[in-house]
Amino acid sequence: MARITERGTRARTAVAATAIAVAATVWGVSTLVGPGHTPAHGIAGDHDPARPDGSGSGPGGKPAKGIPEGITHASESGANAVNITIDDGPDPRWTPQVLDVLAEHGVKATFCMIGPQAEAHPDLVKRVAAAGHRLCDHTMNHDTAMDRKPVAYQEQQILDAKKLIEAAAGGAKVEYYRAPGGAFTPDSRRIAAAHGMRPLGWNVDTKDFGKPGAAAIVDAVKREIGNGPTVLFHDGGGNRAQTVEALDGVLGWLKQQGRPTGFPVRTAPDAADSADATAAHGAEESDGGAVGTVS
Secondary structure, X not given: OHHHHHHHHHHHHHHHHHHHHHHHHHHHHHHHHOOOOOOOOOOOOOOOOOOOOOOOEOHHHOEOOOOOOOXXXXXXXXXXXXXXXXXXXXXXXXXXXXXXXXXXXXXXXXXXXXXXXXXXXXHHHHHHHHOOOEEEEOOOOOOOOHHHOOHHHHHHHHHHHHHXXXXXXXXXXXXXXOXXXXXXXXXXXXXXXXXXXXXXXXXXXXXXXXXXXXXXXXXXXHHHHHHOOEEEEEOOOOOOHHHHHHHHHHHHHHHHOOOOEEOEOOOOOOHHHHHHHHHHHHHHOOOOHHHOOOO
16 A cells, blocks of 8 residues: 555656646746747747847847847938938839939939849949949838738848849948838848848838829928928839929929938937837837838
């Protein structure tokens, strides 16, 4: 009887120890991954992405150069400056015309390029970079539903495009990432920042993509410029004759208003930019909010 009792005690002890071990494993996994989060690189902890304060590491363990994960809107040229951004190119017909208008006004812009378009037109990418404009990653396929796709897909769309754009540029770096349609996610912002690209939103959607007429595009800028400094135009995706005409009108109007132009903030944000990033982060999980819905 004593031996039977001893065996029963040992069995109960083994079961209890197994339960504790299983519970500890479950707790550890949930603590590492967190609710609702799928790591981009397998087990959480395999990769130390850049943190918003720049204290994390970039690819290969190298510093991420202080690139925040928050969506930028502010201008490096100050509170009164305007950022001109051009999406969906490069296009062999329209990008040269956009570049000519920018050159006539002495304005530098940020070109958000589609990876395969850049690969197909490396001469235009080089021309954009040589003129002193900045490059922005606008993904491979312009998938406006990226925010509902797996993290691995988002990473592929972002990093493959960056590689193609930089190869076409022949040395110039891609400095920003803009999600198609404003479909940012915390993961896509993290991936971009960890690879040296500041997530870039916009404040003024000119609606030029819908071809409402050059006058309507100019009026949209005048009406909405109070929303913030970053203005969205397109040099790809179809006939952009109205955009070229409207861009000339907008740049002339900005000069009359005494508004300089500049590039979006990339690194340590100022107070205004921090507020923008916070607002954009809250909006991005719904319809894109301040970063718009079509780009």
